[in-house]
Amino acid sequence: MCTMEARPALAVVVVDSVTGAGLAGAARALAREGAFADTLSGRDSVVSGVWERAGTYRVEISSAGYRDWAREGITVTRDECHVQTVRLQALLVRQ
Numbered sequence: 001m002c003t004m005e006a007r008p009a010l011a012v013v014v015v016d017s018v019t020g021a022g023l024a025g026a027a028r029a030l031a032r033e034g035a036f037a038d039t040l041s042g043r044d045s046v047v048s049g050v051w052e053r054a055g056t057y058r059v060e061i062s063s064a065g066y067r068d069w070a071r072e073g074i075t076v077t078r079d080e081c082h083v084q085t086v087r088l089q090a091l092l093v094r095q
Contacts, residue, residue, distance in 0.1 A: 002081035009050035009076040009083045010040060014061055017091035022046075027063040027092075048085075054078040059088065066092040 010031055014024045022045030029040035029047040033055040040049035040059070050057065058072040069090045077084050 005082075006051045007082045008048035008085055009053050009055070010057065010059060010074065011046055011048040011085055011087045012040065012059060012061065013045050013087070013089045014042075014047055014063070015045055015089070015091060016066075017093045023063050023066070023092055027061050029059065029061045031057045031059050033057050050076070052078075052083055054083050059090075061090050061092070063092055065095060067095055 012029060014027045015022055024042040024045050024047045027047060031038050031040055031050050038050045040047040042048055054076050057074045058070060059074060061069045069092055071088065074086055076086050
């Protein structure tokens with residue numbers, strides 16, 4: 001039986017690579033698939049988005065004072081009810 005909630009395709013923990021401090025609130029995060037793009041949003045240490053949309057994505061994260069972080073080829077699948085959320089960790093390195 002399916003539930004009515006919407007689930008994110010992507011959830012990314014965004015932290016400082018040395019201190020482990022959460023950086024999601026200050027980070028700009030974007031997921032792309034072809035011409036499609038979605039801004040991921042969040043706070044503390046997790047950004048999420050691309051609600052209920054399967055596909056293969058490139059995730060880009062930037063934050064002032066840190067090197068940009070990106071990963072491609074992130075495949076999100078779905079079952080009969082929802083996407084299967086892919087969880088990633090982005091360790092941002094200071095410039």
